[in-house]
Amino acid sequence: MLAGLTLFQFYPVVVAAVQSFQSFNPFTGATEGFDGLANYQALFSDPAFLAALRNTIIYIALTIAVEIPLALFLAQLINSRLPASGLLRITVIATLAASETVAVLVWNRLYDPTHGLFNSVLHLVGIGAQPFLISSVQALPSIVVMAAWKNVGLAVLIFLAGLQNVPPDLHEAASLDGAGPGRRCRSITWPFLRRYAVVSLFVSTVAATRVFTPVMLMTQGGPENGTTNLTYYTYQQAFQFSQYGVADAATVCLIAILSVVTLIQALALRDRE
Amino acid sequence: MSYSELAPSRRSFLRGLAGVGGTAALAPILAACASAGGPGSAPAATASKGPGPGGYKIDLGGYQGPELTTKPVALRFMRQSYSPEVNDFFNGLYAKFTAAYPNITIKEELVPYGDLPTKVTLYVASGDAPDVMMGRNDFTPAYAYGKIALPLNGYFTTAFVSDIYAPLVTAASAGGNLYCMPWDNNVEVMLFNRDLFTKAKVATPPETIDGDWTIEHMLDIMKALAKNLNTPASGLWALASSTAGNGGPGSNYTQHESFFVRMMGDPKAATSSDDYKTWAGVSTDGLSVSGCVDADGAIAGMTNYQTFFSAGLTPKGVVPDQLTAGTAALSMDSFSVANLYSTAAGKPKFNWGVAPMPKGRSLFECNASDSPIVWSGTKNPNEAVALVAYLCNDANRIGFARKWGSVPARTSLITQMTEYHGAKQQLAVALANSSSPSPRTPGWFDYFNAMNPVVKNIALGAGPASTLHAAAQQIDTLLAKYK
Numbered sequence: 001m002l003a004g005l006t007l008f009q010f011y012p013v014v015v016a017a018v019q020s021f022q023s024f025n026p027f028t029g030a031t032e033g034f035d036g037l038a039n040y041q042a043l044f045s046d047p048a049f050l051a052a053l054r055n056t057i058i059y060i061a062l063t064i065a066v067e068i069p070l071a072l073f074l075a076q077l078i079n080s081r082l083p084a085s086g087l088l089r090i091t092v093i094a095t096l097a098a099s100e101t102v103a104v105l106v107w108n109r110l111y112d113p114t115h116g117l118f119n120s121v122l123h124l125v126g127i128g129a130q131p132f133l134i135s136s137v138q139a140l141p142s143i144v145v146m147a148a149w150k151n152v153g154l155a156v157l158i159f160l161a162g163l164q165n166v167p168p169d170l171h172e173a174a175s176l177d178g179a180g181p182g183r184r185c186r187s188i189t190w191p192f193l194r195r196y197a198v199v200s201l202f203v204s205t206v207a208a209t210r211v212f213t214p215v216m217l218m219t220q221g222g223p224e225n226g227t228t229n230l231t232y233y234t235y236q237q238a239f240q241f242s243q244y245g246v247a248d249a250a251t252v253c254l255i256a257i258l259s260v261v262t263l264i265q266a267l268a269l270r271d272r273e
Numbered sequence: 274m275s276y277s278e279l280a281p282s283r284r285s286f287l288r289g290l291a292g293v294g295g296t297a298a299l300a301p302i303l304a305a306c307a308s309a310g311g312p313g314s315a316p317a318a319t320a321s322k323g324p325g326p327g328g329y330k331i332d333l334g335g336y337q338g339p340e341l342t343t344k345p346v347a348l349r350f351m352r353q354s355y356s357p358e359v360n361d362f363f364n365g366l367y368a369k370f371t372a373a374y375p376n377i378t379i380k381e382e383l384v385p386y387g388d389l390p391t392k393v394t395l396y397v398a399s400g401d402a403p404d405v406m407m408g409r410n411d412f413t414p415a416y417a418y419g420k421i422a423l424p425l426n427g428y429f430t431t432a433f434v435s436d437i438y439a440p441l442v443t444a445a446s447a448g449g450n451l452y453c454m455p456w457d458n459n460v461e462v463m464l465f466n467r468d469l470f471t472k473a474k475v476a477t478p479p480e481t482i483d484g485d486w487t488i489e490h491m492l493d494i495m496k497a498l499a500k501n502l503n504t505p506a507s508g509l510w511a512l513a514s515s516t517a518g519n520g521g522p523g524s525n526y527t528q529h530e531s532f533f534v535r536m537m538g539d540p541k542a543a544t545s546s547d548d549y550k551t552w553a554g555v556s557t558d559g560l561s562v563s564g565c566v567d568a569d570g571a572i573a574g575m576t577n578y579q580t581f582f583s584a585g586l587t588p589k590g591v592v593p594d595q596l597t598a599g600t601a602a603l604s605m606d607s608f609s610v611a612n613l614y615s616t617a618a619g620k621p622k623f624n625w626g627v628a629p630m631p632k633g634r635s636l637f638e639c640n641a642s643d644s645p646i647v648w649s650g651t652k653n654p655n656e657a658v659a660l661v662a663y664l665c666n667d668a669n670r671i672g673f674a675r676k677w678g679s680v681p682a683r684t685s686l687i688t689q690m691t692e693y694h695g696a697k698q699q700l701a702v703a704l705a706n707s708s709s710p711s712p713r714t715p716g717w718f719d720y721f722n723a724m725n726p727v728v729k730n731i732a733l734g735a736g737p738a739s740t741l742h743a744a745a746q747q748i749d750t751l752l753a754k755y756k
Contacts, residue, residue, distance in 0.1 A: 026419070026716075026754050026755065027394075027397060027398075027415070027418075027419030027420070027421060028397065028398055028400075028419070029398030030398075042750075047743075048747075108591070112590045112591070112592070113588075113589055113590050114505060114588050114589075114590060114592070115590075115592065116590075131589075133590075134589050134590060134733050135733075136733075217519070220519070220523070220725070220726060220729070221726060222523075222726045222729050222730060222733075223729065223730055223733050223735075224730050224735060225726075236722070239391050239394075239395075240391075240718070240719070240722035240723075241718075241719045241722065241723070241751050242394065242718070242719065242754075243751070243754070
């Protein structure tokens with residue numbers, strides 16, 4: 001296992017870090033020697049990188065703000081064993097299992113500003129047509145919504161596992177003692193869910209950081225770099241502009257940001273008992 | 274070796290391609306880039322001569338290289354996936370080739386068209402590229418500068434090369450060497466729905482190359498169509514959404530949006546002029562675009578292009594096949610669509626016509642077209658070139674053109690194909706004869722990848738001048754690695 005981790009996890013990161021200080025032949029991809037901090041200088045002086053950095057952080061924040069509460073809500077619904085809970089469980093898992101590319105293509109049509117279903121519905125309720133993916137303001141949230149629809153299922157399953165581990169007699173006892181739903185949630189449910197929340201948060205954060213397919217197929221990073229994130233920026237540098245050293249430097253930055261964000265999350269949610 | 278040393282001197286270019294007429298528009302570039310004895314200015318060492326046409330086991334077209342080996346050889350050919358009918362056509366061709374040369378097997382790799390340039394780059398970087406790869410003539414400077422493609426000089430007879438449309442040969446050549454084999458002739462035209470024009474009581478565009486058809490006329494016509502057809506509320510549009518690449522604005526700068534920029538330039542103007550730089554799109558050494566991408570003419574061109582969207586003349590999103598569906602009056606398309614419409618199976622439900630692209634300061638037609646390359650690292654150069662030559666012989670090219678609908682790259686094939694005697698097809702021929710290559714730079718892949726999102730931003734409302742200035746700076750930075 002250690003050999004596998006080293007080969008497929010640590011080794012690529014080390015290679016990327018080393019290559020981020022090198023220059024490359026744009027045709028053969030062969031290294032041409034040590035280049036100091038040139039790649040990092042190019043990176044931090046590129047407005048597109050700074051936009052990607054900003055968008056990545058915004059995307060993480062929006063994804064967590066949308067997905068986690070939604071996942072918790074859906075998990076509670078499924079756990080409460082209401083008549084439609086089974087159908088809801090199937091729906092949530094089905095979206096998770098669906099092909100991401102197919103989902104993106106379908107949502108692309110739904111978001112179409114002229115012929116899309118969303119604007120047709122908005123028109124019916126008297127709201128004007130929205131630009132969605134062709135607006136530098138709306139494009140990123142539009143992708144967040146689509147990704148949340150697609151990926152919330154994993155967080156739902158994690159929270160569901162946590163909810164099903166809460167002993168039901170604790171809730172009964174608390175009710176008998178006069179504790180309301182809010183107090184029961186804070187004092188009984190949440191302590192059991194804390195560890196599951198950490199896992200959900202981590203999974204959602206990683207997924208939000210590495211989102212690529214929706215950006216590639218829906219917006220190609222636009223409009224005006226409004227949806228370019230670090231992953232898409234790295235792809236552009238490597239595969240569209242043959243700037244391999246800059247791509248490696250962007251990868252190092254991505255890993256650094258992800259590490260900092262997940263560390264902050266872990267510290268904030270650590271079990272103080 | 275610097276890129277500028279690859280730019281051909283007039284003498285070396287004509288020596289390497291004897292008998293081929295160059296285009297007058299490129300004369301300034303050729304003269305300005307004269308290189309006395311530089312590494313790339315002389316034709317590469319040519320292959321030893323073989324029996325020549327008719328002397329091989331199968332018709333290898335214009336091939337005149339050595340007879341093929343008798344040792345077992347496995348040739349790899351990477352190309353885009355066509356329709357199942359065309360893919361089957363190729364399988365039939367391979368079977369005939371292998372029947373003539375049983376020791377040679379052909380292994381094909383099919384790739385989505387948009388992924389081809391990236392796949393070529395990755396394969397070359399891997400050091401294990403297919404023997405033959407479908408390239409494009411707009412990447413010729415990169416093939417030359419990066420030593421990616423095998424020069425084909427000497428492998429083909431002068432007569433064969435002379436038969437290829439001269440602008441295509443120019444586009445496929447650098448430093449006096451032919452680096453890719455013109456496969457077909459991509460001719461962009463304006464297709465239109467006559468019935469919608471009649472319904473809107475708007476005059477149709479002229480259908481000849483010398484008609485009075487300018488970008489201003491096109492805008493006026495589209496506005497009249499939009500008004501009289503009550504677009505888009507009626508579900509109709511004046512101009513169809515682009516279906517190139519991913520579709521919508523900014524999906525294929527090379528074969529679509531660049532037209533609206535470069536038509537605002539003039540290849541006959543002085544090389545220091547804004548008009549010339551707008552047309553050229555890049556400096557004469559191929560390493561800088563400031564003053565070209567953001568020339569006044571380019572800004573004017575993109576301002577016109579922005580009007581398509583700001584005036585509601587074309588959708589801002591992706592809407593497939595609007596012309597064929599009868600929901601758009603005009604569509605910028607490859608002439609292969611016209612060829613499809615001319616068949617019984619592909620005939621649309623409306624009366625249709627073909628017009629050239631409108632003129633700006635000049636009539637611009639870009640000839641960026643598919644052109645297979647032989648990898649410079651192939652272990653079987655003669656066999657790889659022979660395969661290309663076989664696929665490009667008369668019968669196979671005509672067969673492919675009839676199945677796929679593309680315009681052949683050689684003039685004698687046009688003469689043999691009676692379907693090209695019609696007025697619409699003759700327009701395509703005239704446009705092919707007046708076409709120009711994409712901006713000549715080894716960084717063309719960087720260039721158009723940077724321009725695609727720029728064009729989309731402009732379509733969606735970004736200021737053309739500021740956006741193009743920023744794009745020029747970005748592309749200059751990208752091209753610096755080729756210096």
